[in-house]
Amino acid sequence: MGKKVVNVGMLGLGTVASGVVNILQVNREQVKYRAGTEIKIKKILVTDKQKKREVDVSPDILTTNPADILEDEEIDVVLELMGGVSEARQYIEEALRRKKFVITANKDLMASAGAEILSLARQQGRNVFYEASVGGGIPLIRPLKSSLGANKINRLMGIINGTTNYILTKMSMENMKFNEALAEAQEKGFAEQDPGNDLEGKDAAYKICILAGLAFNSRVKPDEVHIEGINGISARDIFYARELGFTLKLLAVGEELDKGIVLRVHPALIPSTHPLAAVLYENNALYVSGNAVGEVMFYGLGAGSMPTGSSVVADLIEAVRCVGYGVEGEMLEMFYNNINVVPMEELYSAFYLRLQAIDQPGVFASLSTAFGDEKVSLDMIIQKRSVEGQAEIVLVTHDVEEKFFNRALGRVQRFPFIKEINSVFRVIKE
Amino acid sequence: MGKKVVNVGMLGLGTVASGVVNILQVNREQVKYRAGTEIKIKKILVTDKQKKREVDVSPDILTTNPADILEDEEIDVVLELMGGVSEARQYIEEALRRKKFVITANKDLMASAGAEILSLARQQGRNVFYEASVGGGIPLIRPLKSSLGANKINRLMGIINGTTNYILTKMSMENMKFNEALAEAQEKGFAEQDPGNDLEGKDAAYKICILAGLAFNSRVKPDEVHIEGINGISARDIFYARELGFTLKLLAVGEELDKGIVLRVHPALIPSTHPLAAVLYENNALYVSGNAVGEVMFYGLGAGSMPTGSSVVADLIEAVRCVGYGVEGEMLEMFYNNINVVPMEELYSAFYLRLQAIDQPGVFASLSTAFGDEKVSLDMIIQKRSVEGQAEIVLVTHDVEEKFFNRALGRVQRFPFIKEINSVFRVIKE
Numbered sequence: 001m002g003k004k005v006v007n008v009g010m011l012g013l014g015t016v017a018s019g020v021v022n023i024l025q026v027n028r029e030q031v032k033y034r035a036g037t038e039i040k041i042k043k044i045l046v047t048d049k050q051k052k053r054e055v056d057v058s059p060d061i062l063t064t065n066p067a068d069i070l071e072d073e074e075i076d077v078v079l080e081l082m083g084g085v086s087e088a089r090q091y092i093e094e095a096l097r098r099k100k101f102v103i104t105a106n107k108d109l110m111a112s113a114g115a116e117i118l119s120l121a122r123q124q125g126r127n128v129f130y131e132a133s134v135g136g137g138i139p140l141i142r143p144l145k146s147s148l149g150a151n152k153i154n155r156l157m158g159i160i161n162g163t164t165n166y167i168l169t170k171m172s173m174e175n176m177k178f179n180e181a182l183a184e185a186q187e188k189g190f191a192e193q194d195p196g197n198d199l200e201g202k203d204a205a206y207k208i209c210i211l212a213g214l215a216f217n218s219r220v221k222p223d224e225v226h227i228e229g230i231n232g233i234s235a236r237d238i239f240y241a242r243e244l245g246f247t248l249k250l251l252a253v254g255e256e257l258d259k260g261i262v263l264r265v266h267p268a269l270i271p272s273t274h275p276l277a278a279v280l281y282e283n284n285a286l287y288v289s290g291n292a293v294g295e296v297m298f299y300g301l302g303a304g305s306m307p308t309g310s311s312v313v314a315d316l317i318e319a320v321r322c323v324g325y326g327v328e329g330e331m332l333e334m335f336y337n338n339i340n341v342v343p344m345e346e347l348y349s350a351f352y353l354r355l356q357a358i359d360q361p362g363v364f365a366s367l368s369t370a371f372g373d374e375k376v377s378l379d380m381i382i383q384k385r386s387v388e389g390q391a392e393i394v395l396v397t398h399d400v401e402e403k404f405f406n407r408a409l410g411r412v413q414r415f416p417f418i419k420e421i422n423s424v425f426r427v428i429k430e
Numbered sequence: 431m432g433k434k435v436v437n438v439g440m441l442g443l444g445t446v447a448s449g450v451v452n453i454l455q456v457n458r459e460q461v462k463y464r465a466g467t468e469i470k471i472k473k474i475l476v477t478d479k480q481k482k483r484e485v486d487v488s489p490d491i492l493t494t495n496p497a498d499i500l501e502d503e504e505i506d507v508v509l510e511l512m513g514g515v516s517e518a519r520q521y522i523e524e525a526l527r528r529k530k531f532v533i534t535a536n537k538d539l540m541a542s543a544g545a546e547i548l549s550l551a552r553q554q555g556r557n558v559f560y561e562a563s564v565g566g567g568i569p570l571i572r573p574l575k576s577s578l579g580a581n582k583i584n585r586l587m588g589i590i591n592g593t594t595n596y597i598l599t600k601m602s603m604e605n606m607k608f609n610e611a612l613a614e615a616q617e618k619g620f621a622e623q624d625p626g627n628d629l630e631g632k633d634a635a636y637k638i639c640i641l642a643g644l645a646f647n648s649r650v651k652p653d654e655v656h657i658e659g660i661n662g663i664s665a666r667d668i669f670y671a672r673e674l675g676f677t678l679k680l681l682a683v684g685e686e687l688d689k690g691i692v693l694r695v696h697p698a699l700i701p702s703t704h705p706l707a708a709v710l711y712e713n714n715a716l717y718v719s720g721n722a723v724g725e726v727m728f729y730g731l732g733a734g735s736m737p738t739g740s741s742v743v744a745d746l747i748e749a750v751r752c753v754g755y756g757v758e759g760e761m762l763e764m765f766y767n768n769i770n771v772v773p774m775e776e777l778y779s780a781f782y783l784r785l786q787a788i789d790q791p792g793v794f795a796s797l798s799t800a801f802g803d804e805k806v807s808l809d810m811i812i813q814k815r816s817v818e819g820q821a822e823i824v825l826v827t828h829d830v831e832e833k834f835f836n837r838a839l840g841r842v843q844r845f846p847f848i849k850e851i852n853s854v855f856r857v858i859k860e
Binding site: 173313 | 456460461464561567569573577578581582603703705707708713720721722723724725726730731734737739741744746747755
């Protein structure tokens with residue numbers, strides 16, 4: 001190792017950056033040993049040098065001028081922890097052009113422009129590390145690149161949004177109402193004040209794009225992900241799911257099928273004995289199927305200052321080792337292929353359906369015929385005693401191509417005895 | 431990258447080695463891309479060249495002479511997949527002395543002599559990779575070294591023996607008897623014909639030594655691990671555990687306390703909502719607590735030809751990259767400290783106790799006094815209706831230093847109204 005000290009420039013000093021500073025102080029000896037050299041934060045880009053900070057950093061190293069970091073030839077590694085897309089991208093690309101290693105926690109940027117950024121890194125003989133962009137402290141990127149590197153990955157299935165999992169867990173385990181659970185998540189700081197991106201599944205869509213990029217060497221943009229959120233999920237569906245042996249979760253799924261790849265985020269019923277069903281509250285997990293390893297799962301806190309900082313510092317140790325050894329770094333991503341995105345209509349799924357029907361003779365016969373005519377076969381049926389002439393019916397189908405289910409659903413909706421279709425969810429049976 | 435092909439020598443062609451050969455054939459392009467160069471198995475050491483093999487290897491590359499691999503200067507990487515301790519160690523050390531990288535799946539060897547072998551690797555400027563020695567295909571070693579490298583690890587808690595977890599799951603979920611479950615595990619190939627090492631906790635003890643070596647930079651030998659197996663576990667304890675909200679698992683635990691380190695393998699009650707409680711059948715998992723990341727868990731198949739092969743090939747890719755780049759390899763382990771091993775007596779635990787008492791007045795008062803006098807306070811009590819004048823009582827204590835619990839237990843045993851102490855287990859409440 002040539003260098004005695006590796007200088008680091010940090011863009012941003014928010015929540016994650018504070019975690020990084022903390023970890024570098026508290027675990028200093030260990031980090032130094034693992035990195036093989038001393039790590040010094042030489043400059044930090046902030047917008048306000050006077051602002052009171054939660055962490056102990058010398059005011060001398062704060063700057064409001066990005067050039068103080070990007071143009072400093074003594075800085076070998078840049079940590080991009082400022083967030084946002086356009087400025088962050090500009091700084092990262094400038095850092096790479098100046099032959100610096102880059103570490104980023106920027107999910108939006110890596111989901112939308114990861115392929116271009118990694119390609120620039122490759123051209124420059126440098127690398128971009130982004131473990132912290134998905135799953136907070138949970139090791140995901142590195143295991144997909146290295147530990148599972150001998151596998152062809154068939155499917156990723158993740159609970160990768162803490163807010164929605166917190167809400168669903170509170171509704172399921174403590175019979176809390178949706179709005180109460182959301183308010184509590186906001187109070188505890190798990191949910192944003194404007195939780196739209198979380199509840200609608202957009203946050204999870206960004207993350208599954210990043211993970212799928214690695215797992216399938218694909219280049220799927222967030223707007224190509226099929227997205228359904230958890231707004232309007234009812235306690236009754238959670239109740240019925242449990243009665244049928246399932247748990248309702250917001251899943252992000254990436255699959256490579258014969259015809260191409262499909263990425264989707266939607267609520268789904270999974271068996272209550274599935275390891276993902278035991279992922280509670282704000283925890284996250286990614287369940288990976290590979291052709292050699294079988295099924296593995298990675299679990300932990302998907303957000304927070306220290307957990308996310310843990311991933312940033314792990315990346316930093318690796319980048320610093322690359323600088324020390326004078327190598328380009330850990331293996332780069334595979335080249336991206338332009339893989340076909342399969343339309344949801346062509347996917348095979350089982351479905352859960354809850355509806356209200358007028359309690360009259362022939363209802364089941366008509367329903368069965370409607371499904372049967374579209375080649376949809378039924379796996380489970382629940383009907384409890386009807387109330388005021390109205391019956392609540394819950395059906396679970398066997399696996400079927402989605403377009404057939406949709407056709408059957410269209411028929412069912414047109415029956416005069418159907419008062420309301422309450423909910424439709426996909427069911428993952430294994 | 432200088433080399434176009436990296437030559438590999440393989441010691442052994444059993445179950446795991448066959449998985450490795452399979453993976454290298456099936457996922458050839460991907461492995462080549464990730465490794466940055468072609469990988470060629472140049473020689474395989476076997477005991478019988480005529481034996482029929484399950485995998486497709488050319489008879490020309492089989493040899494019965496280890497020197498054909500160890501003394502071949504064109505071979506840069508040696509895979510030790512033969513098992514056993516003394517010969518395997520001799521070959522590994524010889525390979526390192528000849529500046530070859532080594533990959534091993536040898537749990538017994540790494541647990542008993544890992545420190546010495548890694549130290550030799552360090553002297554030689556080479557590395558030994560041993561992901562496959564613990565947890566089959568589950569990424570454990572690399573995450574502990576790299577992804578969690580920024581953390582001080584406080585505790586490891588694992589289900590790292592598939593046989594015992596299979597038996598306990600069958601007993602718990604399907605009300606199967608111990609012997610039936612064991613027979614089924616043997617039939618399915620999860621349990622050895624002589625399952626002693628698994629049932630007594632020795633196999634898990636080896637594995638926790640390897641993991642603790644990395645997590646705590648310690649050098650604890652397998653015979654310093656406190657071991658209790660699952661022989662004699664009764665369906666009644668599994669029933670009561672569930673009634674109290676717990677699940678009974680065989681855990682391997684490593685902790686770093688103020689006074690030193692403690693490694694232990696024993697059955698324990700964990701909350702049924704704990705992620706480890708959802709680890710069913712032959713699956714394994716490791717739950718890690720770090721001072722930055724909080725809690726993370728790694729889950730998957732802990733054995734088998736292809737899963738274990740997945741870990742070996744991941745190590746192989748890394749070793750080949752080291753050869754290609756001419757670097758020493760991924761970060762080495764920290765230097766081992768001689769950490770004090772804390773006696774079990776000084777540990778704090780909660781306890782579960784099931785006993786049979788004569789149903790007479792004053793029993794609870796006497797029990798309470800015996801516990802209270804030794805500063806053991808009780809958290810939960812179950813007593814069902816007595817049968818033929820005999821009552822079954824189940825108690826769970828709060829956390830207490832083990833020596834106090836043991837003293838209280840001694841007192842309880844001497845009460846004339848106690849007919850039998852059926853079982854004592856530690857309880858992990860979070």
